[in-house]
Amino acid sequence: QKEVEQNSGPLSVPEGAIASLNCTYSDRGSQSFFWYRQYSGKSPELIMFIYSNGDKEDGRFTAQLNKASQYVSLLIRDSQPSDSATYLCAVKGSGYSTLTFGKGTMLLVSP
Amino acid sequence: GAVVSQHPSRVICKSGTSVKIECRSLDFQATTMFWYRQFPKQSLMLMATSNEGSKATYEQGVEKDKFLINHASLTLSTLTVTSAHPEDSSFYICSASQGREETQYFGPGTRLLVL
Numbered sequence: 712q713k714e715v716e717q718n719s720g721p722l723s724v725p726e727g728a729i730a731s732l733n734c735t736y737s738d739r740g741s742q743s744f745f746w747y748r749q750y751s752g753k754s755p756e757l758i759m760f761i762y763s764n765g766d767k768e769d770g771r772f773t774a775q776l777n778k779a780s781q782y783v784s785l786l787i788r789d790s791q792p793s794d795s796a797t798y799l800c801a802v803k804g805s806g807y808s809t810l811t812f813g814k815g816t817m818l819l820v821s822p
Numbered sequence: 823g824a825v826v827s828q829h830p831s832r833v834i835c836k837s838g839t840s841v842k843i844e845c846r847s848l849d850f851q852a853t854t855m856f857w858y859r860q861f862p863k864q865s866l867m868l869m870a871t872s873n874e875g876s877k878a879t880y881e882q883g884v885e886k887d888k889f890l891i892n893h894a895s896l897t898l899s900t901l902t903v904t905s906a907h908p909e910d911s912s913f914y915i916c917s918a919s920q921g922r923e924e925t926q927y928f929g930p931g932t933r934l935l936v937l
Binding site for chain 1: 854
């Protein structure tokens with residue numbers, strides 16, 4: 712059974728700090744990895760995806776993937792109170808169209 | 823780009839009635855559409871996967887006769903909750919996928935309340 716694990720949090724960081732969100736997955740054949748942000752009462756919105764080992768940067772966000780360790784992370788630099796939300800890690804296996812979601816990590820950025 | 827809409831955004835209905843929710847990809851043709859349900863403070867639960875012109879694939883435990891999915895075109899999928907009951911009250915969210923990585927883009931969701 713495919714599993715995606717995330718610490719539920721909340722992860723509290725002060726404004727301007729780096730927030731680090733982590734995710735592990737069980738299916739070694741997983742190919743694509745996604746980070747979504749979900750504000751309370753809203754639907755998820757895509758932040759970024761990654762499918763190669765290493766880092767991928769997009770603005771204040773950096774996704775990091777280590778397939779050997781089955782680990783993917785999201786770094787948020789210069790965190791803002793508006794970044795306070797639940798961050799969902801999602802994983803897609805090879806040949807599958809569906810995503811397996813983690814339960815999400817709640818991030819709280821204090822002013 | 824990659825905008826997905828849902829209608830209605832909110833619906834209140836009486837127990838026993840049926841409710842139809844539409845999901846549209848506005849600026850792309852979606853290879854696949856997905857329907858999720860999310861109860862308060864819980865994670866997303868995939869209900870079914872839908873490909874245009876073929877029958878939906880339902881996840882284990884989801885009643886296909888209760889949650890009817892029609893995927894008539896590459897830009898439109900509908901979910902009908904038949905004979906809705908209060909326990910069906912939830913946040914229903916669709917997504918549509920595109921691109922080599924089949925990235926999923928979510929609609930804004932439909933909040934259903936069954937009285």
